[in-house]
Amino acid sequence: MELQNLEKQLGYIFNNIKLLELSLIHKSSNSSSNNERLEFLGDSILNASISKYLFLKFPNETEGLLTRMRSSIVKGETLTKKAKELNVIKFISLSKGTSNLSDNRKHSILEGTIESIIGAVFLDSGWDSADKFIQDLFKTELSQITIDDEFRDSKTELQELLQSKKLSPPIYQTTELKDGFDCKIELNEISFIASGNSKRQAERAAAQEVLTHLKLYNA
16 A cells, blocks of 8 residues: 555556566665666666657757756756655664664665656566656756756866865875765864765765855855
8 A cells, every 4th residue: 555655656556566676676675676777777767768858859969068958967866855845764674773763864865766766667568668757757957958068067066166165175094885885074073974975976965065154155
């Protein structure tokens, strides 16, 4: 019954419910049967779907701009936001230790689960259904994107902001963990720590933490 509620929130009914079940199993809960392979697949399908949309919507733009546009949509912060809107965390199978992690430490888990659900939809009913699912899921972001937007990732934005204040560029202290990466940035005697599935994700997430702080306090 709970998975039926999730299907309703997703706007997609699975032919094979076991695919949805697998997409919600984190590796901390089951090391041999989990959603890592679906996450790998879903990441590729997500990028392909968004790429197709941008290619058709902006026929005169360069590959470089389209790439930055796509990155702004499929970035970790957006995937985490989608997972929270759908209350996906309620359905994910986690180990007891992982369940007790702070919400910030769970961001990479939420990102990966959205990608694994996309992979599950693709395996369940093919490209057309997965493409429609993604277009519906990211409808707001896709409808709002324009060529006038400024497409910079958080690391680039942070470096430019610090340079404008004549401050040293950030130093990313990244540590590999069993279930991903942690990254720490120290600025003005404050430590900002974030996590991610990859080193790049963790560094971008840490940079975003610093940016949010600087913008909040107008540093």
